[in-house]
Every structure is written in C-alpha cells, then in structure tokens.
Amino acid sequence: MADKTLLFHISDIHFGLEDDRSLDWVMQEIAEKRPAAVAITGDLTMRARHREFSAACSWIRALDVPVTVEIGNHDLPYFNLYERFTDPYRRFHAIEALVERKLDLPGLAIVPLKTVRRWQPRWPWSHGWVTDRALERALAMIDRLPKGTRALVACHHPLVEAGTHGKAWTKGGDHALAELAKRKVLATLSGHVHDAFDIVSETPEGSVRMIGAGTLSQRIRSTPQSFNEIAWDGATLDVRVRSIADVPTKSMQVSEVPEDAMPPRKPDEPVAPVGAVPRVDPPVH
Ligand SMILES: [Fe+2]
Ligand SMILES: [Fe+2]
Secondary structure, eight states: OTTSEEEEEEOOOOBTSBOHHHHHHHHHHHHHHOOSEEEEOSOOBSSOOHHHHHHHHHHHHHHOSOEEEOOOGGGSOSSOHHHHHHOTTHHHHHHHTTSOSSOOOTTEEEEEOOOOOSOOSSSOTTSOBOOHHHHHHHHHHHHTSOTTOEEEEEOSSOSSOOSOSSOOOOBTHHHHHHHHHHTTOSEEEEOSSSSOEEEEEEETTEEEEEEEOOOSBSOOSSSOSEEEEEEEOSSOEEEEEEEOOOSOGGGOOOSSOOTTOOOOOOTTSOOOOTTOOOOOOOOOO
C-alpha cells in the first residue's frame, strides 16, 4: 500500500438521523489508515437544520485529514422555503469552509459536480438534476487539469441508475455521463441511493466507471451501513466496500413506502395476491 494513494469515499451521513456506531467505526478507520482524502458525497444532514450542520462540522473537523464535500438534496433548507429559494446554499457554506482546496493526490483530482436544485418543475425535488451550468463548470475544471491528471467526479446523485433499490432519476445525467466519458474520467463517486455499487456504464461516447457509497445513517435500504476504501496506484483504482455487516435486515428503514406495502391483514381476511385489485360483486337488485 506504500505507493498507493488511499481515499475514503463516504456518503449520506444524515446528521439528525446518523448512526453513531458507524460514525465511530469510520472515524477509527480514518485515524488508523490516514487516507490522503475523505470524499463525502452529500446528504450530510437530515433536514438541513442548523444543529445538524453544526454536528457535521464538528465531526468533519475531528477527522483531521483533508475532506471534500458535495451538497445533497437533504442539505438544502427544508422547512424554510423562503431561504430555500433565496439563499439555498448558505447553510452548506459553513461546511465548504472546512473543505481542503488543495489535495495531495498524485495524478488524481476530485472534481465536484452539483446534482441538486432548489426546486424542479417536477416532484419530488429530491431527484437528481445536472443543469447545463453545473456540467459546464465541472467540465471546465476537468479540462484545466494538468496533463496526465485523472479526474474522479464527485456528485450526490448517480448520473444514471445503478441497479439499486433506490433511484436517482437524474435529469441530464445521461448527457453528463457521456461528456465525462469523452474526457476519460477515472470514475464518478456518488451517494443518495444508500447502497454501494461499483459498475461500468456505457454511453455513446464510451464507458464510465460509477462508484457509489452506501450510507452511514440509520436510513439503510437494502444493505447495512458501509463506506468505500479506494486505492489508486497511478494505473488502477481498487474499490473495497467496507460494511458494518452485523445490522439485521429487519431493522432496515426506507425513506419511501414500498409500492407493495399492504395494511395489516385482519385475522379472517383472505390473502390477496400482491397487486391484485379487490373484486367487488355487482349489487343485486
Ligand atoms: Fe441520502
Ligand atoms: Fe440524497
């Protein structure tokens, strides 16, 4: 490991509903392994409350290693719509102030790509959206990198679906991914769906590796809390998903009610197949 650059990719801590045991574990791992950087791909908070951002700041500061942070859909004001429209990133700025601008990653750069919006002409506003402006900004950063430096593009939403239970529905994601393929980025790093993945996605311009980190919150979906350890040796990117593993599946919490959720059945009620429409007999006259 001596000649490899180690990164920790963590996501969706959701302070306000964080998982303390997972956070203690990750902090311990960071203290022992001293990664060159920790990339956090959004949803630091649950509802963007001031106390949640303050907890996030304290935790990040205590890591004592360089950190990059992307904004997630949960990090925009949720209760204060006036602020959400007029100054959506104000609360997040306190976190950005902690972020390292200069990372010591030989031949590697972490480039941010914003995938959240203060509002969208569709519901819910939690879905991903890559605006032209956000994409242009990220592409310009990639194009300005020194020759030979490879880009890891950090964003909150997966740009296209990655086969996870949770979906990102990222508008403009296909186009963004194709533009990243043109520039031969090393990979995208994302969160949002709360389950880890490491896949290769095809675009008309070539393929892009997509790496997703799970969650460190109590809001687990299909898998227990996890994070990614990424090692770069100048030629190969190795991804290891580190899972806390012993969280029982029955404690799983999801942010949306599944489509097949049924109300509790009364003891004498016949079992209807999932998705069946209850049969109503025509009235007898
Ligand atoms: Fe999340
Ligand atoms: Fe999210």
